[in-house]
Amino acid sequence: MDVFSKRKYLVIGLFSLTALIIVVRLFYIQVIDSSYKISAATNVLRREINYPARGVIYDRNGKLMVFNQAAYDVLITPREVKAFDTLAFCSIVGVAKEELINEIIKAKNFSRYKPSPIIKQLSSQTYAVLQEQLFKYPGFYIQARTLRQYPAKIAAHVLGYVGEVDQKAIDANKYYENGDYIGRSGIERAYENELRGVKGISYKMVDVHQMIKGSFEQGRLDTAAVIGKNLISTLNADLQGYGEQLLSGKVGSIVAIEPSTGEILVLASSPTFDPGLFVGRERGRNYAKLLNDPNKPMLNRAITSSYPPGSTFKIANALIGLKDGVLQTVRYSCNGPASTPIVCTHNHETPLGLISAIRESCNSFFWQAFRSEINHYSTPTEGLEAFRNSLLEMGIGRKIGGDLYAENSGNAPSVSYYDKIYGQGGWNSMTIRSLSIGQGELLVTPLQLSNMVSLIANRGYYIAPHLVRSIQEYDGTQDTLHYDKHTIDAGRDNYEMIVEGMEQVVESGTARVSAKIDSLIICGKTGTIQNPHGEAHSAFVAFAPKINPKIAIAVYIENGVWGARYAAPIASLIIEKYLKGRIASRRQHFEDAMINSNLISTMKLEGGD
């Protein structure tokens, strides 16, 4: 009836086309493009982390060595931050304005929407003040954390420290993320998984003002925080402190082990530092200072420095010879200082047997002993191979494998090493004779030395030295850790021969003045290690008492002149303190001398030439 009525189709067509365009667009943003779903999640979800308290560490007698104290991080979400009185804020938290602005810029660069920490580890006192004022600073949040605290400023190297995770740790383990703390060295590192616990994560839904509106999916995805487990260490805190005191002013270390269990009683390295320096706001500055100190206080010399063992090695040499059956009855002659090819520094009877040789630390005896040990096999190659294997069995030249972090393996030179230097067949026992007296390419750590003494003390076995005895479970029970036992069967009598020699060292030999204690039989061995860079190093190994030993010890003092000068007094003082409880007045002057001596300043002077 109407010429234009067909135009209704064009109008309906336009409506439908528009609807189609909208549907295609909806399909694109709702179904194809997933970025809106991510944006929606970042809009509304806030991931809250509940950091559990880190486990504490006790010494063997239940004395607290590390515990936690509450501390607070200040976080900002840059998008929500409004203009605020920076000066007032700075005066509350005690940071410089420039530093604050710097941190805010860093946070902005990281993300405008996500919270990032700008001020770390505020004390509870500062937190209390800030908490009251926080409403003035929109976009600022506070995250509770715990800080490590040390009742006594000891055992910094052993305990290690905790620090923020780096990218490498984050990449290696999905558990960690930016801002988490992780054990960086020592027990903190070795027992990271036990100590840290499990952080809890909860997802909260927030509105546009970041007000929390409730948990996400009724908290189905939330996980509860699990506090860290406590550790019972093998250390004796008092003895550790005493050891560190004795080491003051010297570069060196002490390792004391309970031979029957392999439990480390003392593991001290000097120079040391206050472990509390790595905690709190000053951490960065302190860390840099320690790192740049020429005496390297952060180095744990007891397990990461390896030295030539010097004459203390004669014990290992003797044990190998006895095991091979070549030293039981032999007597070798010595010309004292006129001896060749190695001089002997001591004047004593000649010819002499093994026990006397240990007592007198006779170089002549031991290179000849070494020659017969090597020549006991048909070729020098086989001989050295056997010699080296025996060392490795004793834990020399390899990581012993307790629970220590960053243990050095030392060096027991191999056949291929000498082949490379002298050519195959170009060397024999005499070429490498300096091994016999613990010099040359042989390198051991103080830990390995004390373990070697432990083996002698036990007359035939050692348990891998370790720092943690047990882990405290949540129900209060102790989960005692087990460590490998290594047995070296060389015959009881042979061990007793060495013990006899070591007893005579203290009784009437090289350490008779410095290490002898009334009514206690100490078995020891001194070592004086030639040092081309300065004064000789001073070493002493010992165990006591002779019967049923309770402590095996190695002391190594760099530039300590000779074995009986520093190492022997220090070792004997530790033993006396541990077994007697106090230092006899007769020996008080040793204690004073050790505590007050300072070798570090003289070392620096020597650095000049």
Next chain:
Amino acid sequence: MKTSNNIWFNLDWTTVLLYLLLVFLGWINIYAAVYSDDHQSIMDMGQKYGKQLIWIIAGIVLAIMVLSVDSKFYAAFAYHIYAITILLLIAVLFLGKEVNGARAWFEFGNIALQPAELGKFATNLALAKCISQFDFKIQKMRSYIILILLILLPSVLIIMQNDTGSALVFAVFVFVFYREGLNGMVLFWGFAAAALFILSLLLDQFKLLFFLLTISVAAYGVLRQNIKEPLIGFLAIIGALGLIWLINSIFSLDGTPLELLTITSMLIAILVIIYGIIRRIGEVWRILLFFIFAIGISMSVNYFYKNVMAPHQRDRIDQVLGIKIDKLGKGYNVNQSKIAIGSGGIIGKGFLKGTQTKYNFVPEQSTDFIFCTVGEEWGFIGATAVLGLFLLLLTRLINIAERQRSQFSRVYGYGVACILFFHIAINISMTIGLAPVIGIPLPFFSYGGSSLWSFTILLFIFLRLDASRTENIR
């Protein structure tokens, strides 16, 4: 016919049901949009959804009132209603309350009334009356002027209230005129002008000029049904441009690319004119006219855009066209709206499970951006279904309009469909970033009494007219 007098029997119940369904869906989406754990009852009169329920009930009462009025009343009093509305639109400029920079509201105690909403159906009535007069011929110039004046009067008044969005709605009547016999070329030029407007903003002038040249040559080919001539023409443009470029380089004349192209196009235009005169080809003049018209529009767009439009209107257009991207400032609304809808996925998060709207990430989430809740909670399927219901309603209205014997009813019916279409298309498009944010509500969904009532009156007047379609002719 026995039943012809019973309007309840003749009432188009399909449309009524669609209306009730849409209003109900709107209501529960407002509930979902502002839902919080503190106020869980959908009947809570202190909350928006509680108030909306009151608006809905009042709307239904209004609808019944509209249906109770004699159908002849609307045609008879169309101009009176129009005149009263115009007076109200003038009055609100002086007596109205200013909200968000727009002086558009009368306040009577708790109730606010927006005369601009009345403008839609009043203008629609007036236009229907005007077109349906027996001596009216839409092709006459005089008719154009009357129709344009009828539309322009309320739109200018609404623009003066600072409510440009509502004023733009009146442009949609062009489709009604088209149905009533408006020359199709007007529609074509309208679309061409709109396309040029967008292109002028998106392309730089060089590209635009080149584009227009190409289009002109192609259009010439279409008109002449010939491929050879436009091909030669296009090669001539390239050749001339290259030549002028060469001259420019040789003599170091420092002409900008745009200047060079302008000279080229003038050169080509002269050649084309000479060619057209010699060969007596009439199409040349039409193409030339188109070309000059297009250049004129694109140049005036820049002026209009920079000097006439308000900065916030420029920003909204820039956001849609992607000229400026500012997700946190000017584009925050639309970005958050897209996030809400986009995060709905295929099946949506479920009723009351939407987080983006519920936690206020989307501004105006119960009024202009109510579609976000639909998209977020009901997903692609739900959003498409709602869109489908709207399309069903619109096609239903067109079909009802076509069955009218009275031209008045038909024109009015087209007006209703087109007004609803404009609101639906622009409102949904702006929530998904297809149209600039001009702040117009989604019919039957958006929170607010004024808009719900005005759409209800608009629709039910038509249903009343339709119910009486058998009573009278003309």
